[in-house]
Amino acid sequence: QEFRFGPCRVQGVALQELREAFWTVKDTVQAKDNITSVRLLRKEVLQDVSDAESCYLIRALLKFYLNTVFKNYLDEAADVRIRRSFSTLANNFFVIASKLQPSEDEMFSISESARRRFLLFQRAFKQLDIQAAQTKAFGEVDILLTWMEKFYEF
């Protein structure tokens, strides 16, 4: 079992455990997001991503989640169940991100295409109030995991 984002390989992370971690808090977390007419990880961001692009894109997304979404999402009053699931997701995203080394000599067009996709996501995120945006992004972790599954080898 490993992730294969094009040339990038990541072992030691069980996708099912991440899904189970999010599943236990899905309804609670998504119920806090009442902007039902905006989806950050929409088709234009994730659909038809080539293998070559995938390493760039997943690295950008995971770094964003680690540095911007997760970082201020929790406060000490947060429900214990959410803190546990959050910890499982954040630490495993941290493991994946630390193992992603996209090749430097990939064609510029590939990395540029991945960057454009990521900017679509980031722009949509910045159009919302920061707290609402963090809540929405955390609530869309299931969409991210479903996309990551395409690159998961059993």
Place this chain on the structure above:
Amino acid sequence: HIAEDTSDLLQYVKFQSSNFENILTWDSGLESAPDVVYSVEYKTYGKKEWLAKEGCQRITRKSCNLTTETGNHTEHYYARVTAVSAGGRSATKMTDRFSSMQQTTIKPPDVTCIPKVRSIQMIVHPTSTPIHAEDGHLLTLEDIFQDLFYRLELQVNHTYQMHLGGKQRDYEFIGLSPDTEFLGTITISVPNFFKESAPYVCRVKTLPDRTWT
């Protein structure tokens, strides 16, 4: 202005999904609510408009089939119900965000068990879903879940099991004793979404060995 409590009109608005057949169900808090009518709307997460579900406007039953309307398994959806009583009281409640891929349960597979003298063949038939591919044909569960596999177990005289499994549909348990009864159970497993179907069970007896008669 104190908001009127109308929770007795409407409760538990949720999707129930099995093999991607997506049914919206709800309940009324009242023992009986003969004069309450219900109207259903649905929406794709990320889109602005709520759409009225034809055939589920001002109905008295407490369920509505939204399989077609929520038929894109890569999308997420919401649905909401509005209940109106004869006295003019009303209540509206929305579902949690619904993703059929994550929430659908898997029914037992359809299997043909074929006993032979020293083996039992098991043929698993594909399970189609109501979901259409772009070219119009119906997708099977295998098309949708890339990590789907079948798990086959044969119980041998209550002491041990024989296991087979994989993505293919044709299996054969070999090296069995003739004229003996076996219990076979076959399940569909989708580990990534931690789904496992209830088992299909077949009780079969291997054929008598007539080679020396």
Place this chain on the structure above:
Amino acid sequence: DGVAVLPAPQNLSVQSTNMKHLLTWSPVIVPGEIIYYFVEYQGEYESLYMSHIWIPSSWCSPTEGPACDITDDITATVPYNLRVRATLGSQTSAWSTLQHPFNRNSTILTPPVMEVTKDGFHLVIKLEDLGPQFEFLVAYWRREPDAKEHVKVVRSRGIPVHLETMEPGAAYCVKVRTFVKAIGRHSPFSQAECVKVQGEALPL
């Protein structure tokens, strides 16, 4: 927080075998009183990005004994900080923190326990249940010169499973080791065990 009157627990350490992780410490003794302990953890991410965030352990908030099964709390292969404090009524000790963060990739993997039997020509194996993170790599061969070794991955746990249909009169030997995907490590192989189709299990 209550006033820190109680002494903090000392000698925190983690014993980890086969992905079961046990945090232990020296008990705080107050004659005639029951002391309760609270255990908390944070992964590498929390310690780097939000060090004020600690998470109560799943099973030990609180607990009486000077030990805590933290297996369900360690859900990533990263270093974890762990801390414990003692309470007695409203009295609360200071936190004691594990000196070196714990990473589950340091767990000790032991050769698995197995039972090899036969039923007619069927070679049957039963493996101990070590939990969902374990796969078993079963190697078996016919006991004869230049025998070819076969390897099967077995995931079923705690139930006897058919391994191979044997040939009459032959002896077969089996050994097994575990593999843990989450940390990418194997255990050593178990001792081999052999059975003969018409005989009983022969120790090596």
